[in-house]
Amino acid sequence: MPKLTIHPTTCLIVWLLFLVVVQFMSGTTLVVTLLLLPALGTYVLQRGSRLIWRARWLLISMLAIFSWGIPGDPLWNGAFAPTHEGLREGLTHFGRLLLVLVAVAAFLEAMPLPELLAAMHTLLGPLRRLGLDPDRGVVRLMLVLRYVEALPRPRDWRTLVDAPATNLGEAVEVDHRPLRWPDYFVALALALAAAFYVFR
Template identity: 30%
Template sequence: MHNCPHPVARILLWCGWAVAVERAALPELGLLAVAIATAFLFAPVRLQLLRLLRRTRWLLAVLVLTYAYAVPGTVLWPALSWASPAIEGLQQGGLRAGRLVLLLAGLAVMLAYTTRPQLIYGLYVLARPLAWLGFDRRAFAVRLGLTLEYVEQAPKPARWLDALREPMPDEATPTTYTLHAARWQSCDVAVILAALLLAVLG
């Protein structure tokens, strides 16, 4: 298991990427797209992104159509009158969908090289300040880990209705979930600085 960058640094780097993608103007957004495209030379990243895009394809379509019909502007097909989408709406919807795809691309890079226990451990560490408010981060990590493990190993029913009818497993649910702590290293400082730069300069 690779311990560098630290799981927390990886999550924060994606957060910085998300802020940069959201704040970037169109020219800078193109540069970010070119930068992230280099990651898809590697098969694990491509597989993760295709999986994420497949799961969000309807959201992307609805997003574009919502903007196309909600934003006033020049109609694309005048013969259809009110039934025609607006050109400005399509442009804004396409831009918003493009930003979402870039967010998913950054997430795909992180997930491709971060195991599930590493991701849970990173969230566990980041949730430490919430403990002052009474949040039980240990219980959160255990429940999240066991839930993801069950979802991954559970047999997939043929239809979603069958999933609702599936009985709960009879075996006792384990009460412990082990996470391996990761140590901070010098490379993690560089990753955190990169995340801050992305958030500030985006």
């Protein structure tokens, strides 16, 4: 009996659907989802922590903008007090962005680069009818991911200028496997579930 395996494209679609659903999470659902993050494992949390640390100023700025930028009841009596409504909205967006960053870490940790390239190639395949070349998109994605992973943390702009050039003579092989009925079933079922959650 053949082993049932899910196509990398299906995994990519599931991940994208999760990112969409995250944008509509709030309140108890958001808090419970955040509390379940340790179940993803140590490696995912470590990688997610690095992403969160790099985005710390964005997170802090977003929280401050919402807390002091949305009118409402002041949190305390004072001239520079944030509002209850603003703080609640800021914490909601703060939690959503945390989920997105950890989801990115989990996706990169779970899916090897060859499978990610194969998934993107299949997902972008229909764009050929519009005159776009998915092969170029896959190659550019590979170069960007490799550049981000290999690039040292810059101390100033000269580090970026002195970064080594990419090897332009490298050949890229992308595994092409057709989608099967379980892939369509999983993608359709989760798309319907995501639509029900968003538009309920």
